[in-house]
């Protein structure tokens with residue numbers, strides 16, 4: 001697994017050959033429709049184990065949904081290298097033009113529950129698992145190139161304001177804007193999210209971004225910083241706010257499944273932006289701040305490869321619901337950068353997966369690095385059904401030929417300096433890029449963005465409105481005033497609050 005043939009139906013509705021239905025112990029079941037009773041009118045006999053087993057299993061069918069990104073869809077395919085990158089990275093899966101690596105990709109919305117609409121205004125998750133010969137590499141990205149916050153300490157609070165109010169269980173716009181209006185770093189992301197890019201028409205019609213800065217290391221142990229970009233070949237297509245509100249709640253899931261089921265292929269071209277390490281100290285924006293982009297004019301896109309999705313899962317729960325990505329899954333040649341948000345994520349994913357899926361979640365076939373056997377001394381735990389290392393040795397160091405660490409695969413040494421501290425980045429520039437983006441928008445885009453925001457902010461507390469408008473004002477006066485005019489707030493009120 002993932003088995004190339006596993007999307008072929010294993011049965012047909014038209015099949016005339018029936019097997020006898022069985023218990024989980026394999027015993028035949030005489031009736032799958034009628035409970036065992038004392039006489040035709042009942043009551044029920046406790047000895048109907050067939051019923052008890054069926055019901056007890058059903059009672060346990062649900063596992064916790066993902067704490068974020070609960071609603072999603074996925075497909076298999078491959079990543080093919082189209083341009084040589086060996087100058088920058090020694091990663092095996094990037095080592096040769098033409099090399100293909102199997103992948104699975106899961107797209108998702110973020111804040112909504114498992115049954116929520118595919119078209120809520122939200123970033124879309126764009127997570128890729130590369131099954132490389134050196135283990136799984138996970139790129140757990142989004143469809144927008146920046147993020148709301150830059151410090152992982154704020155993530156749980158931020159997510160609480162995107163979810164439901166603890167008392168009413170309703171989505172809480174006041175909490176959403178309260179948090180944002182006290183977190184100026186969200187301004188750039190909000191400018192993207194409330195544009196029509198926040199409501200893509202399908203998962204195929206959006207780009208994918210790694211968002212964070214990562215580090216490439218080559219065979220000579222030289223390093224460069226990079227950002228990943230995946231550009232949709234189908235092109236960006238978006239819904240307006242009102243179209244998104246009316247759209248089929250499962251429309252993006254349906255589109256992906258049906259498109260691939262027809263034999264079509266969903267394709268993205270992959271690029272990287274590369275930054276020499278020394279630039280990181282002097283670049284005009286902090287390159288490790290995920291609320292910022294690197295301007296293309298400063299660091300152009302270099303083509304790398306293409307991502308092709310061409311096979312649907314055969315069983316959604318087994319292959320997509322139980323899929324587990326982690327930004328900590330790197331392979332030699334790609335490493336973390338000092339980006340604090342990324343560093344916080346390195347812990348969170350496998351932690352939640354031990355809770356969501358169990359201690360042995362990595363052994364679920366779709367999560368297994370099937371191109372590279374797991375060779376370590378971890379043993380036992382719930383649902384360990386892969387042989388558990390058999391009779392092989394379960395400690396290290398040992399004198400009996402067990403797997404050993406490989407010093408050649410050492411991460412690059414990081415030069416560290418300074419005192420430990422809990423602080424903001426020295427250079428924040430929370431509004432510059434939001435302003436630049438706003439100026440790039442067409443008149444229609446400006447109009448949609450500002451009416452979307454005003455519509456969302458309409459019923460929140462006035463103080464929060466004014467505080468938030470102060471941020472938009474610092475990004476671009478016209479941006480703020482278009483929203484303010486709809487909300488009936490004057491420039492004087494905004495300025496008074498800012499001073």
Ligand code: HEM
Pocket residue numbers: 065066067068069072106107108124125126127140141142147151152153155209210211212290323324325341344345348349352353356
């Ligand atoms: C899912 C935490 C920021 C993209 C998740 C999950 C957690 C999480 C706990 C659920 C994982 C699971 O149940 O398997 C965090 C934390 C963050 C953070 C603590 C910041 C401190 C981000 C950022 C991005 C992102 C910046 C995009 C660049 C995703 C995606 C998924 C996800 C795509 C869904 C993966 C899937 O399809 O299974 N995140 N996240 N997250 N996150 Fe984050």
